[in-house]
Amino acid sequence: MTAALPETAENRYDLGFARWVRDNVEGGDKLSLCMQCGACSGSCPIGTQMDHGPRKIIAMIRAGMKDEVLSSNTLWNCTSCYRCTVRCPRGIPVTSIIQDLAAKAVEFGYADKKENALFAKSFWWSTSAFGRTDERLVTARYYFSLGFLEGIRRGLANLKIALGMVRTGRMHLGMPHKIKDIKGLTAILARAAEIEAEEANDEL
Amino acid sequence: MPDGGTMVIEKKSGIYLCEGCGIADAIDVDALEALATGDLKTPHCKRHAAYCSAEGVAEIAADVKNGDVNQVLIAACSPRVMTDRFNFPGAQIIRANMREQVIWSHPPGEEDTNMLAADQLRIAVAQAGQFSPPEPHAEAEVAGALLLVVGGGVTGLTAALEAAHTGAEVILVEKTDTLGGWTRKWSRLLPERPPYRDPQPNDIADLIAAVEGDKAITVMTNTLVTSTAGGPGAFDVTLTQNGKNQSQSVGAIVVATGWRPYDPSLLEGLGYGASPDVVSDIEFEEILSSGEMKRKSNGDALNTVAFIISGDSDRMPYSSGLSDRIVIKQALQLLEAVPEAMIYVMHEDLRAHGMAEEFYRQAQEAGIIFQNGVVKSVGADLTITLEDRLIGEDVPMSGFDMVVLSTGMVPNSTNVDLEPAAKGADQLVDDVNPLAALLAAAKAGDGEEKAEEAPAPDTSEEADQDGANGEAAMPGGPILNLQYRQGPHLPVLANGYADSHFICFPYETRRTGIYTCGPVRRAMSVAEARQDAQGAVLKAFQAMRAADKAVSVHPRVGDLSYPEFGLDICTKCRRCTVECPFGAIDEMEDGYPVLNPTRCRRCGTCMGACPVRTINFKNYNISMITDMIKAVDVPDEFAEKPRILVFACENDAYPALDMAGINRHQLTPYVRILPVRCLGSVSATWVSTALESGYDGIMLLGCKSGDDYQCHFVKGSAIAQERMESVGATLESMMLEKERVRTEEVSIADSARVTALLNDYADEIKAIGYNPFKGF
């Protein structure tokens, strides 16, 4: 479990947030190294589709803009391509910071209604359950997590495409495919969770 | 030499025409020889394939040794090179520049190039005619190596110790009762050793102990210098300790009076005074030294702290990158004491140059956050409003326990504890910013109050005469109380820093034998101040030795010549005493000028100033240049060959012209170049002589003037420009275009630019047309 977020008054800005990121977010301790050169934002293939590019997200963290950072679509639109991390002249793990902030956004309820977050959850459910993504199940779970009626609406809207894919052998019918050693994957994930818990304990 | 005057020695000239370096291929040396032996009446004329060869040198040396010649005129390379080879004791050396300024910058074999070469030879012969060997000035009474160091801070302590180690006796004077100055208060110092990442221990106590333990150093605390007369080698100083006077003769003086803090309450809107938790960097240093990292208001721990580096333009001249490095140092020390602290540095610009980049990196790696933006305000609750340039909005930041304001160092170029001097407070502050010193005073200590107290500029008649256009009262009293005609103060530059050329000649003041070092001349760290002290001490030694040998110091190092005053025709106009950049000339009671030869730098500014032309050097004088101007064969206007006379300062402009030759830039064939010691030495009479002789244009090439001057004699170039402005008025009254006389500033690296300047000027002069006086 992550330490609780600082209580923010009406204020958009709270320096406590910067301190919290430094202490709780993966790579957050490297924030001070950022010299705001913008190499990350310039390299980001998705930058134009983000509320704020990665450079600005870092500036906003430092300025303590908690709500804006945690509800920004930057966290969800990031494709984890790692260009920013590779190109940052100061060696800041920008991608890790963004990804971990996304996880924290979920943890603290900033992403309850975020479609990207809901999609990510469905995606993770399929991956961890079968070791694979099953398009049908991921899509269905994602649509219905938007609400029952919305699930029906979106499902119908995409039915034609789905049938087309089935016809051309792009989507199969029947039970979801699993990887061979699903037990092994489950064990790996369990161990990862253990390690995470241990680390969280160590930090306390 | 006894008073009986100069012994007259018959001049026996020999001309040596060098054929090397392609000279013989490019110009007609036979014609030059004919000119030498014919029109120039110098039968002793020889040629050699390369005079700089051992054989060539031997040939000249033999002629000198046999007594055949005592004036050696060498027509070869630039006078700036081969000086070690073309050095024949017992003979005067005169050089005609045939290589750099003729064959390398003009096309070979052309009529114009040959005309130029012939003129170069004529000029050299004319120069020889008015050139006598300089003799040392009579006074050479020297106090030996006794050095006075003023100021007992880290700079003065280092200077004293270095001088003692170099073999001088030292008197170290400190106005307070303790040594060590501000440095004593510093918890730790900036890193000065690899890896340049951590603040390092303050070892000032060791330095104080070393000075106190050195037998060659006499420390005098509670002491002021209340009078300084004389000159290098034999300054006559009065030291006043607890009201008791003591006279002392010293060879040179090092001024290390340091600085005082910039008043943080002048940082508008940054909350100083609004809360006890807004402190200056100096005050924060005390907190670091005490080890008690607590809020001043309520004693709470320092968990979140902001340092503000403001871009306030009034503060800027006193801050420099040093203040920013101090912020980094203090932030790192705070973090070391309180590892959990969140530390912000809010800066408009962050100046961490050179190795300080490592220090900056260290701070970033340690977790200190540097936030770029303009701090708009700091509230009493320590809320900072930052115009964050990288987010693009005003960010209110709250929750700070303390706000530290970076301040700056105001130079102690005067003693603000003293009343302004009764006489001579109308100090020439320089032609840069007459109010600079006043402004500097207002920045320090109790700010505006001081400025009001400072006396108004003296507007008495005398002051008007002295001041030209740049005079203002200095705050406080003088540090050395110079008994000089030009006033008691050391001249200062913009913002009150002691005058010195920042890069080229940092310790030189405009008072020969007196060297400033440390923060009195620019904001600097302890390590830099120590280095500075070493430099100034070496300069002081040079000055003492030069005085001993009756020769000049920088930039005409070793020059024996000095200006001689023909008082019989002197009109007591006092121009020379006022214009001498170095205060070398005092006035006798009867109003006549009197030279202090050890203070003189041999620039010739006095010579250029004298309206009756009665100041002259043995080897550089009004008649000599006049003859050189007239020696040039100026063609009549039907020849369609204009002539442009160039007075080129030998410090930068002349070398730049040589460089133009070395780089094979092609110069207009119409110019004739005469080197001068400084543009300040250019007499208006030379300009009128040139116009009367039919030159069509005159250009003065000198060094940069102003507060970032490069003039090697500090004010010579500025003075020349002033003079030429009045020449412009005279030209107009003569119905001549004022474009015919022009002054340009060049640097030694400007070889391409100087070529273009001259070539463009030649075109311009052609367009204006010929000098109507030509041929009269």
Ligand code: SF4
């Ligand atoms: S990892 Fe994310 S933030 Fe970084 S460049 Fe790729 S998409 Fe952009």
Ligand code: SF4
């Ligand atoms: S590339 Fe690195 S240093 Fe540059 S703005 Fe991005 S995170 Fe900061």
Ligand code: SF4
């Ligand atoms: S003007 Fe120059 S040459 Fe003349 S006295 Fe002063 S320093 Fe010497």
Ligand code: SF4
């Ligand atoms: S400038 Fe010439 S005339 Fe005037 S005081 Fe000096 S020496 Fe005399």
